[in-house]
Amino acid sequence: MSEKVLIELTVNGVEHELVVEPRRTLVDALRHDLRLTGTHVGCEHGVCGACTVLVDGQPARACLMFAVQAEGREVRTVESLAEPDGTLSDLQQCFADNHGLQCGFCTPGFLMLAEGFLAEEPSPTREQVREVVSSNYCRCTGYQTIIDSISACAAQRCGGAAKEGAQ
């Protein structure tokens, strides 16, 4: 298992060269090789969603992908959301405003899930948000404020417009 391969990874718009074992998961490569520790690990078997990142814009479980599989694709992690000066993105700010996090361990996963989802469905109903949120676990919040946070962000982005018209 010690044979290693050289790969190129583009994460948050920055290219990296990495030497990894083929079995190295994407989340380990992000966290431990690139030191982007914002993405978390909760189960390593694809259920909890703590490791969610965007791969070519789509939410993906970084514990279920090997780093080698991400070659040539655009990976975005939670570190990409805020402005370089630390100003929170609208989505992050909505989480802060709505107490959408407590311990914060699940939070990067929910943020990236929501980021990918809202890009595809900019004006979801609350029930749609709930359904999407149900793909990740949070043990602290009871989910309601996470749904509030994402719904609030969607409403803001749509100029505060009502959520009608959503499929």
Add this chain to the structure above:
Amino acid sequence: MTATASERTLRGGSWVGRSVQRREDPRLLTGSGRFLDDITLPGMLHAQFVRSTVAAGSVTALSLDAARAMRGVRGVFAARDLGLTGIIAGLDRPLTEFRPTEMPVLAQDRVRYVGEPLAIAVADDAYLVEDALELVEVEYEVGAAITSIPGALAEGAPLVHDEVPANTFLDVSMFDTEGVDQAFAEAAVVVDVQCSTGRQNALPIETRGALAYWDARDEQLIIYTCSQVPHQVRTVAARSLGLDERKIRVVVPDMGGGFGIKCVVGREEIAVAAAALRLKRPVKWIEDRRDALTASFLAREQHYDAKAAFDADGTLLALQADVLCDMGAYSCYPFTAGIEPLMASAEMPGVYQLPAYRVRGRAITSNKAPTAPYRGVSRPQYVMVIERLMERAARELGMDAVELRRRNLITVFPYTGINNITYDPGSYLESLNLCEQVLQDEGWYEYQAEAAQQGRHVGIGYSCFSERTGYGSAAFAARKMDVVPGFDISEIKMDTSGTVVVTTGTLSHGQSHETTMAQIVADKLGLDINQVKIVQGDTDRITYGFGSFASRSITIGGSAVSLAAVKLGDKLLEIAAHLLDTHIDNVRLGEGRVELVDEPGTGLDYRAIAEVAHLRAQLLPKGVEPGLAATASFDVNGDGTFSNATHGAVVELHPGTGKVEILRYYCVEDCGVAINPKVVDGQARGGIAQGIAGALFEEVTYDANGQPLVASFIDYRVPTACEIPDVGISHLETPCLFTESGAKGAGEGGTIGAPAAVLNAVNDGLRHTGVELNDTPIHPHVVAAALATATATAREDSPA
């Protein structure tokens, strides 16, 4: 002088009571938090544990050589290699009541549960160490496993510990008051109930872990760990490793939840530290989810056999209960296996007036992973039992169950119960009335009636409870714990910029201490919360503390923080009065400054005072020490403080699938003064979600050989956003008399109230079936069967 000065000069305060935004959020939202696994040190190695694959028996061979020989493996250590002292948690009780046992850091000859650690393997890389584990071979002589309470208590059952007769860690009959038998003999109605609750996993999303290394410069062993109780980890590590405590520093970084299972000392933390000392390299262990589900601390498995006597008016006359808790293979440190039965025995009467009480509580050992306190500790269970008894009595008496509760609730405070506990003022009746009113106003009773017309099964259920929080030393001493985690100490220091750093011995793992504690200090000193830094989770920076559990953070830690701030304020006043050449009575704390009472707007800002205190000490009044620091400790007087709440649930039961759908969940809670209402709401909602999880979904099961049947999230049903409803919350506020801020604990109520409310609602939905459910989790097939029987009976009964 100081006491009166602080009373006279403290400002009204503008931070406490406001839902200010959390100061933790920016770092956590940007991925800049620092959790345990985010820490990497030069030369760091990775550890995992060789764990027993059998539940009971002895180890006949352990071959580690192949693993040791693997490239990249730096060490594999079994118990014999490390020679560590085991972990013993004690109670000051006679052997007839409690049997202390040792939990070895690594098991040597005997194993007692699947997942028990036998050896620690350390390698260059986290993948390699798992490869190494594959090369370890263990042979066992397998024994019969104890996997249930009846199995443990059966005549001639094998013993989990030779020194624990009848597999009973603890057997205490805490109360047997006068009049119990008479009350049962004379009662108009006697109801009984047998309730069982399943074994649960508290399941923080961040698993446990530790990272240890020897810091040669400080001559200290540094242990980073996900622990709610860093000082207690230090104590156990020191004893186990044979080091003085000063030679160990335990640091807790950001923590991804704990919920109680991280408030006991894990054997793995100690083994990691020992391996780091051996190898003279940093060693990190991050528990994987499989181990977290099978081999970590579990919780909750209890069985109750209870009965209650009522008179014809529905007045509760007596309660009798037999409480059995399956604590698993070992006693946890520092609480011991006694924690659950003792908690249940002491507090079971809850919010109701009770004239006569008899209780026996037992802690049973079994060949399952050990248990630890989990959010609520026994209260979710005994509240469920009492609330079932109330419902049953109401039915027998033909009374409304809410009305029956009203008749029995404690309404005059302070109230000293049959359990010798004095309850501080609460809003038991008001919360019940309000909760019922809300569900009425929202039309749920009409909805239920209409649904019944359509042949649907909608139920409404309540639970009333109080939650003892802020256990001081006296309360824990009454339990006869060896370690009495009552008080907390805070230190506050002002720097020359006029801003402060405050330590707390409590520890946030999601509860927002950096915000709420700062709100308290900001009010006491007239600072902005951003001028207050809260330090927690570092045994070198914090004098002593017991961490966070039992909702003690704001009640006890918050009070210590508050007192320290007041002391510092007094010193500021004294110095300022001197510098302003005025009398101490003529100064008061203002916004970031000390002001003259007779000339508002003039005074000295903190920076100026702090500069004198540190940089020009010659200007200080005679006898005043240079520097600006103060220390205070706080312990709750009396029996602690009681938050209370009523929960109401509306459920629909779906025939066929047996799904229990929660249509509405409402909570009326009273935790006294809410420091930050948004944070309190968050605690309630998170707790309710975990309570619903216990009521409807989660259960750790074992087969007859003690093999865990839950090893991944495929087997363990964790509720998601689709199963957890939105929760409506109303707040009542009965300030606490015993804490500095008037706050009562708010961490656990949600978890305590939810199982009973959901169970009562389900039974209300089943009332026409004649089936009554008293066990959690409520399995869908049980609900489906009940509904199917009812439909079949109805069909038979209906004229053809």
